[in-house]
Amino acid sequence: MMAAGKEPSMAYSNIITLTTDFGEGDHLVAVMRGVILSINQDAKLVDICHQVKAFDVWDGAFTLAEACGYFPPGTIHLVVVDPGVGSSRRPLLAQTRRQAFIAPDNGVLSLVYRNESPVEVRHITEQAYFRQPASATFHGRDVFAPCAGWLSRGVAPEKLGPVIEDYVRLEFAAPHRVQDGALEGVVLRVDRFGNLMTNLTLDDAPELGAQPAAPVRLRINRRQVTRVVEYYGMGRPGEPFLIVGSSGYLEVSVNRGSASQALGADAGTPVRLEMGGGSSS
Amino acid sequence: MMAAGKEPSMAYSNIITLTTDFGEGDHLVAVMRGVILSINQDAKLVDICHQVKAFDVWDGAFTLAEACGYFPPGTIHLVVVDPGVGSSRRPLLAQTRRQAFIAPDNGVLSLVYRNESPVEVRHITEQAYFRQPASATFHGRDVFAPCAGWLSRGVAPEKLGPVIEDYVRLEFAAPHRVQDGALEGVVLRVDRFGNLMTNLTLDDAPELGAQPAAPVRLRINRRQVTRVVEYYGMGRPGEPFLIVGSSGYLEVSVNRGSASQALGADAGTPVRLEMGGGSSS
Amino acid sequence: MMAAGKEPSMAYSNIITLTTDFGEGDHLVAVMRGVILSINQDAKLVDICHQVKAFDVWDGAFTLAEACGYFPPGTIHLVVVDPGVGSSRRPLLAQTRRQAFIAPDNGVLSLVYRNESPVEVRHITEQAYFRQPASATFHGRDVFAPCAGWLSRGVAPEKLGPVIEDYVRLEFAAPHRVQDGALEGVVLRVDRFGNLMTNLTLDDAPELGAQPAAPVRLRINRRQVTRVVEYYGMGRPGEPFLIVGSSGYLEVSVNRGSASQALGADAGTPVRLEMGGGSSS
Numbered sequence: 030m031m032a033a034g035k036e037p038s039m040a041y042s043n044i045i046t047l048t049t050d051f052g053e054g055d056h057l058v059a060v061m062r063g064v065i066l067s068i069n070q071d072a073k074l075v076d077i078c079h080q081v082k083a084f085d086v087w088d089g090a091f092t093l094a095e096a097c098g099y100f101p102p103g104t105i106h107l108v109v110v111d112p113g114v115g116s117s118r119r120p121l122l123a124q125t126r127r128q129a130f131i132a133p134d135n136g137v138l139s140l141v142y143r144n145e146s147p148v149e150v151r152h153i154t155e156q157a158y159f160r161q162p163a164s165a166t167f168h169g170r171d172v173f174a175p176c177a178g179w180l181s182r183g184v185a186p187e188k189l190g191p192v193i194e195d196y197v198r199l200e201f202a203a204p205h206r207v208q209d210g211a212l213e214g215v216v217l218r219v220d221r222f223g224n225l226m227t228n229l230t231l232d233d234a235p236e237l238g239a240q241p242a243a244p245v246r247l248r249i250n251r252r253q254v255t256r257v258v259e260y261y262g263m264g265r266p267g268e269p270f271l272i273v274g275s276s277g278y279l280e281v282s283v284n285r286g287s288a289s290q291a292l293g294a295d296a297g298t299p300v301r302l303e304m305g306g307g308s309s310s
Numbered sequence: 311m312m313a314a315g316k317e318p319s320m321a322y323s324n325i326i327t328l329t330t331d332f333g334e335g336d337h338l339v340a341v342m343r344g345v346i347l348s349i350n351q352d353a354k355l356v357d358i359c360h361q362v363k364a365f366d367v368w369d370g371a372f373t374l375a376e377a378c379g380y381f382p383p384g385t386i387h388l389v390v391v392d393p394g395v396g397s398s399r400r401p402l403l404a405q406t407r408r409q410a411f412i413a414p415d416n417g418v419l420s421l422v423y424r425n426e427s428p429v430e431v432r433h434i435t436e437q438a439y440f441r442q443p444a445s446a447t448f449h450g451r452d453v454f455a456p457c458a459g460w461l462s463r464g465v466a467p468e469k470l471g472p473v474i475e476d477y478v479r480l481e482f483a484a485p486h487r488v489q490d491g492a493l494e495g496v497v498l499r500v501d502r503f504g505n506l507m508t509n510l511t512l513d514d515a516p517e518l519g520a521q522p523a524a525p526v527r528l529r530i531n532r533r534q535v536t537r538v539v540e541y542y543g544m545g546r547p548g549e550p551f552l553i554v555g556s557s558g559y560l561e562v563s564v565n566r567g568s569a570s571q572a573l574g575a576d577a578g579t580p581v582r583l584e585m586g587g588g589s590s591s
Numbered sequence: 592m593m594a595a596g597k598e599p600s601m602a603y604s605n606i607i608t609l610t611t612d613f614g615e616g617d618h619l620v621a622v623m624r625g626v627i628l629s630i631n632q633d634a635k636l637v638d639i640c641h642q643v644k645a646f647d648v649w650d651g652a653f654t655l656a657e658a659c660g661y662f663p664p665g666t667i668h669l670v671v672v673d674p675g676v677g678s679s680r681r682p683l684l685a686q687t688r689r690q691a692f693i694a695p696d697n698g699v700l701s702l703v704y705r706n707e708s709p710v711e712v713r714h715i716t717e718q719a720y721f722r723q724p725a726s727a728t729f730h731g732r733d734v735f736a737p738c739a740g741w742l743s744r745g746v747a748p749e750k751l752g753p754v755i756e757d758y759v760r761l762e763f764a765a766p767h768r769v770q771d772g773a774l775e776g777v778v779l780r781v782d783r784f785g786n787l788m789t790n791l792t793l794d795d796a797p798e799l800g801a802q803p804a805a806p807v808r809l810r811i812n813r814r815q816v817t818r819v820v821e822y823y824g825m826g827r828p829g830e831p832f833l834i835v836g837s838s839g840y841l842e843v844s845v846n847r848g849s850a851s852q853a854l855g856a857d858a859g860t861p862v863r864l865e866m867g868g869g870s871s872s
Contacts, residue, residue, distance in 0.1 A: 044628060046621070052502035053334070053615070056376040059327070059358040063380030066325060066356070070382060074356070075628070075636070077621040083503055084566050095618040099625030099732070101632060112566055115541020165541040167556030170380070221614035222645055260677020260727040275729030285646050285674055333783035334615070337658040340608070340639040344661030347606060347637070351663060355637070364784055365847050393847055396822020446822035448837030451661070 041129055042103035043073045045177050048093050049109045050081040061174040068178030084112040086137045094140035107177045108132035115165035120153040120172050122189050131177050136199035154190035204229050212302040223287025227300050229279040236304045248301040250293050322410055323384035324354045326458050329374050330390045331362040342455040349459030365393040367418045375421035376557055388458045389413035396446035401434040401453050403470050412458050417480035435471035485510050493583040504568025508581050510560040517585045529582040531574050603691055604665035605635045607739050610655050611671045612643040623736040630740030646674040648699045656702035657838055669739045670694035677727035682715040682734050684751050693739050698761035716752035766791050774864040785849025789862050791841040798866045810863040812855050
């Protein structure tokens with residue numbers, strides 16, 4: 030909720046980003062591009078990613094959160110990961126201090142709500158800004174893209190619909206500290222290089238940033254990784270190591286190799302971080 | 311053919327779309343982007359799709375037709391699916407009332423001719439608008455991209471070459487009604503979610519749009535699908551259902567699953583739609 | 592090195608191309624797009640390719656070299672294939688007569704140095720143009736993208752750092768003539784259609800361009816290919832043939848098929864070109 034006295038109703042720019050799970054193998058993303066350009070020929074379309082895992086709201090939330098903050102103030106982010114298309118799930122406009130987000134109300138904006146507080150969220154109800162007749166199967170084309178186009182043309186956010194408070198927020202899978210002082214977490218995603226990004230951060234385990242490095246041990250799939258490096262090239266060939274990645278999350282990597290393959294790990298694999306000389310086994 | 315008195319010689323905009331079968335794994339699409347920008351730095355390049363099946367003119371025609379209509383008037387569509395590059399197949403400029411299309415004369419514009427009548431088609435012959443010397447292997451770079459660039463710069467269409475009538479039109483695989491009243495069609499394509507898009511439309515089978523839904527049965531690979539839903543989320547997990555998709559074609563889908571996998575079906579799989587209480591078995 | 596009296600300090604345009612090995616499956620490329628747009632909202636971002644083979648500097652060099660020359664004067668090319676990120680490898684700005692290149696000093700610009708002489712190369716040292724604090728793991732975001740953004744905003748190249756001479760140049764795998772007059776080369780890459788691009792050019796073997804074609808024989812994986820054609824469609828179905836491709840390199844292709852599959856060949860496969868009636872069998 031936007032605190033009283035805040036004024037998020039800034040003017041938005043022509044920059045509109047697109048994040049979807051449509052893939053790039055057919056015409057679907059292009060249809061949204063065409064719809065936006067038909068409303069605003071000056072729109073500047075920028076892809077964030079179209080390879081969000083199909084129907085995976087959380088993967089969409091993560092992809093968006095990793096990129097949106099790098100875009101300029103006034104950017105409009107369009108997010109279509111929408112397994113509930115056609116049902117009663119609501120279309121949303123969320124406004125942070127700097128940017129706007131247009132997305133289905135299924136939790137795909139959960140990290141925006143968490144990272145960018147205060148956020149003002151509206152239920153988009155004004156059908157005058159939809160393509161008519163709006164289909165039940167492709168709201169990306171008929172609802173979300175047109176509203177992004179109109180917003181970039183200067184339509185006032187309050188015209189799109191009323192402020193709501195009961196929008197869907199997904200719980201972030203935070204790591205938790207267990208009895209012996211270890212941290213239990215999980216692999217969030219695997220990137221193209223096979224790096225395993227966990228949900229552990231420096232905030233969770235300040236030991237990881239100590240100079241010189243404090244002894245730590247990450248257990249994963251019955252293997253353990255103890256070496257902490259500052260950049261990938263410091264890793265010895267074939268040897269898994271720990272590194273705090275560019276997004277601030279602890280990663281397990283192999284220099285010029287795939288940690289995912291080396292450790293047989295994937296998104297969802299549990300990890301356990303043990304600090305100091307404790308809990309060896 | 312453009313009827314006498316029509317005037318398609320509108321001014322085209324800087325929006326140029328690209329549809330190819332080049333994939334995105336190398337430099338080929340970028341070369342075309344560079345060529346266009348070297349002619350018109352203000353060109354606004356928009357990808358429709360680069361993953362048209364290699365050498366598959368019909369897949370290109372379908373991809374283009376599904377997207378082009380959503381772009382604004384004045385858009386120039388560049389289509390390079392060109393297995394006959396270097397042979398005598400002609401380069402074409404096709405003008406509809408709203409947009410222009412630059413493509414090889416191999417049928418890749420067949421759906422444009424069908425959907426956008428009247429269309430005026432020119433054989434591009436004026437080598438002054440080609441890169442010199444034009445290769446025999448990459449007309450996307452040497453012929454099609456430059457002509458799109460010049461057209462967006464305001465070169466008059468009639469300067470590119472003469473109007474022709476004998477351009478290649480591929481026959482659309484229309485469904486046909488068989489003796490017992492059933493409709494026989496085919497799966498046209500499979501999207502990333504595994505949805506099967508058939509060539510059957512509401513025009514072919516108005517029963518599909520009836521309220522309440524009339525009883526229908528789609529036979530596919532010795533299975534039958536009888537449930538008709540309005541949006542994907544209405545499907546029960548794992549259960550194939552029928553839905554009229556966002557492009558107006560009848561689709562077979564599975565909610566959050568792949569109908570292609572569930573039914574072992576792919577592009578080219580025959581389907582048979584039986585209406586009412588007829589032809590059960 | 593730029594010879595005395597040359598003046599490469601041209602004004603650069605807003606066109607910035609991106610070449611990376613990041614793939615398109617996550618947020619990494621988008622982060623760089625956002626960083627650039629935050630510095631220069633008028634930047635015109637154009638993708639060359641994001642599917643350079645992971646960590647493969649040579650594949651990046653080749654991809655860039657095949658595309659960069661088609662872009663207009665003033666273009667800024669941003670190249671991030673950077674296995675040594677965080678180590679002491681230097682960030683570079685290379686200026687040719689027409690364009691600028693921003694990349695790590697790992698040889699990824701080797702073909703630019705070879706093809707675009709004279710080139711003036713600077714070691715980018717001025718941290719005022721970096722994101723702060725710069726990470727050790729993502730210089731694409733923190734060093735290369737911001738410098739490209741600032742350069743497009745008109746920052747003078749000499750402000751980024753001093754001219755250097757000892758930048759890394761990789762040796763191009765040139766074909767060599769062996770005792771019996773044959774040329775020994777190698778397959779450089781395989782495109783999406785399965786065409787095998789070798790490192791042999793018309794300069795190496797003028798016989799390939801003779802009219803009528805002189806007899807030649809390419810040996811590859813114990814097979815031989817003798818037919819030379821001018822465009823792909825001249826090939827008989829399933830039959831491998833030789834063709835001088837759009838980049839000037841000799842290719843082995845199969846009309847509407849994959850030469851890579853037909854001949855079991857891939858990047859790195861040796862080839863041997865025999866001219867005239869010599870060295871049969």
